[in-house]
Amino acid sequence: MIISERLYFIYLAVAFLFIFAIKALARPNTARKGNYLAMFGMGVAVLITLLILPTRNDFGILTAVTLAAALGIFLANLIQITALPQMIALLNGVGGLSSLLVGLAQMLKENTYSFDVSAGIVIGGIAFSGSLVAFLKLQNIYRIKRLPFFNLLNILLWAALIATWLKFYETQSINTALILGAMAVLFGLTLTLPVGGADMPIVISVLNAFSGFAASFIGFCLSNIALIITGALVGAGGTILAVFMTRAMNRNLAAVFFKSLETQKTDQTFSGQTAKTGSVEDAAYFMQNANKVIIVPGYGMAAAGAQHALKQLAEILENKYHVAVKFAIHPVAGRMPGHMNVLLADAKVDYAKVFGLNEINPDFETADVAYVIGANDITNPLAKTDISSPLYGMEILEVSKAKTVFFVKRSLGSGYSGAQNPLFFKNNTLMLYGDAKKITEEIIAEL
Amino acid sequence: MSFIFVTTVFLLSCFIGCLVVSGVTPALHAPLMSVSNAISGIVIIGALETAASAQSFNTEEILSLIAVFLASLNIFGGFAVSARMLKLFKRRDEK
Numbered sequence: 267m268i269i270s271e272r273l274y275f276i277y278l279a280v281a282f283l284f285i286f287a288i289k290a291l292a293r294p295n296t297a298r299k300g301n302y303l304a305m306f307g308m309g310v311a312v313l314i315t316l317l318i319l320p321t322r323n324d325f326g327i328l329t330a331v332t333l334a335a336a337l338g339i340f341l342a343n344l345i346q347i348t349a350l351p352q353m354i355a356l357l358n359g360v361g362g363l364s365s366l367l368v369g370l371a372q373m374l375k376e377n378t379y380s381f382d383v384s385a386g387i388v389i390g391g392i393a394f395s396g397s398l399v400a401f402l403k404l405q406n407i408y409r410i411k412r413l414p415f416f417n418l419l420n421i422l423l424w425a426a427l428i429a430t431w432l433k434f435y436e437t438q439s440i441n442t443a444l445i446l447g448a449m450a451v452l453f454g455l456t457l458t459l460p461v462g463g464a465d466m467p468i469v470i471s472v473l474n475a476f477s478g479f480a481a482s483f484i485g486f487c488l489s490n491i492a493l494i495i496t497g498a499l500v501g502a503g504g505t506i507l508a509v510f511m512t513r514a515m516n517r518n519l520a521a522v523f524f525k526s527l528e529t530q531k532t533d534q535t536f537s538g539q540t541a542k543t544g545s546v547e548d549a550a551y552f553m554q555n556a557n558k559v560i561i562v563p564g565y566g567m568a569a570a571g572a573q574h575a576l577k578q579l580a581e582i583l584e585n586k587y588h589v590a591v592k593f594a595i596h597p598v599a600g601r602m603p604g605h606m607n608v609l610l611a612d613a614k615v616d617y618a619k620v621f622g623l624n625e626i627n628p629d630f631e632t633a634d635v636a637y638v639i640g641a642n643d644i645t646n647p648l649a650k651t652d653i654s655s656p657l658y659g660m661e662i663l664e665v666s667k668a669k670t671v672f673f674v675k676r677s678l679g680s681g682y683s684g685a686q687n688p689l690f691f692k693n694n695t696l697m698l699y700g701d702a703k704k705i706t707e708e709i710i711a712e713l
Numbered sequence: 714m715s716f717i718f719v720t721t722v723f724l725l726s727c728f729i730g731c732l733v734v735s736g737v738t739p740a741l742h743a744p745l746m747s748v749s750n751a752i753s754g755i756v757i758i759g760a761l762e763t764a765a766s767a768q769s770f771n772t773e774e775i776l777s778l779i780a781v782f783l784a785s786l787n788i789f790g791g792f793a794v795s796a797r798m799l800k801l802f803k804r805r806d807e808k
Binding site: 277280281284285287288291292293294297298300301304305307308311312315319320323326327330331334335337339341342343344347350353354358360361363364365367368370371372374375411419436463469471475476477480481482484485486488489490491492493494495496497498499500501502503504505506507510595597602603605607608611612614617620622666 | 751788
């Protein structure tokens with residue numbers, strides 16, 4: 267298709283709108299503007315495309331868009347705020363599948379069997395099935411422990427995928443393209459099936475990047491500048507987010523997908539030591555007499571939906587007992603990037619009181635109470651001291667420096683990493699066993 | 714468009730993507746994911762193109778229409794999810 271110069275510049279402008287939209291998303295006070303800017307850009311792109319194209323099947327297109335709009339907006343507003351990670355995963359998968367189908371349609375139409383269109387199909391296919399698995403895992407429908415043969419299976423599939431790809435070049439047929447797409451979907455499954463829950467924020471970022479790159483490659487074969495730039499933006503952005511998070515965990519991307527944390531064992535045993543169990547009365551007493559309390563939320567808070575109870579606890583401590591309350595958030599806490607922040611925002615916690623890793627760490631020394639709720643590995647001091655620990659090198663929240671630490675956990679079990687947390691056995695640590703929300707509500711009742 | 718030209722555009726866009734995304738405060742990473750998710754639905758333009766130029770009601774048109782549906786779902790869902798999340802952050806701004 268010959269694209270006129272004017273259309274080219276409109277598409278270019280749309281891509282620029284998207285860049286400015288992401289720039290606006292950088293700060294809370296301009297973030298909403300960013301979202302509107304991106305919506306506007308998308309609207310312009312779609313309308314212009316509809317206007318200049320030969321209008322052959324308006325009815326079909328209109329029906330598809332209307333149905334999707336209704337379903338998408340309905341789902342986005344219906345779901346629980348705690349289910350947002352899986353919703354994002356699902357939408358991402360849908361986008362990947364869309365790229366795959368456009369690639370196939372383009373092949374049928376133009377009889378082009380180039381690298382770019384096949385890359386769009388392969389990457390889109392991986393994004394699709396990978397996101398679907400991420401969705402199922404986040405929804406707790408599907409759980410699996412990493413099995414040893416998965417790595418072998420992955421390598422075999424890689425080889426088969428590349429072989430099919432070469433075959434595709436040789437035969438130039440739609441049938442091999444279909445097989446290639448199917449293999450990509452299969453590969454996406456086996457790639458994400460063994461990934462553990464704590465690595466989910468990284469995996470979601472990577473899959474997000476994949477759906478972006480898929481769109482970009484489709485743009486290559488359609489010679490569409492909007493697709494190329496936007497896809498590359500999303501692809502590179504998702505990649506850099508994943509890299510940030512793997513750095514915060516001191517892991518690398520290959521390890522997330524191919525190396526098990528669970529199979530590594532630490533030599534540290536704490537058989538001779540016992541953890542002290544505290545009571546909610548203790549917790550209430552320590553907190554109301556404190557000058558400074560730091561709350562450290564983790565996935566357990568999200569799972570229990572404890573954010574509103576936490577906000578109430580903070581409010582009572584501040585207003586009734588004049589305690590300074592702060593929230594400390596680790597970059598990889600939760601199941602998606604920024605997960606904890608959204609939940610605290612949902613509970614209307616003032617974000618001036620929410621701090622990142624480096625901002626809050628010097629504060630623990632002067633804190634009287636650290637209230638760790640549903641978090642474990644991100645506080646484990648072995649990450650600093652024990653070279654053999656699977657967590658070694660990861661930056662942690664230094665809760666052990668607080669005068670008293672309360673751990674709300676369901677059991678004394680080790681974290682996702684399999685590493686036992688020596689903090690549990692320290693003299694100034696008190697364990698509160700139970701559901702994060704329930705325990706917090708019980709403390710509130712004591713105040 | 715020549716291959717060299719589109720590759721240059723692609724690489725420079727990757728660079729810009731890294732820059733702008735690095736600038737986003739970690740607290741807003743979730744809405745960022747959702748917005749970038751929505752804008753990757755730009756592939757809808759490709760779907761519209763393949764749908765419009767299809768000859769009759771054939772396989773490629775059906776594939777394209779499904780792709781239009783899926784990309785739209787990605788777009789509307791993504792923007793709605795991010796709008797919902799950003800509303801939460803706004804409430805705290807106004808206080």
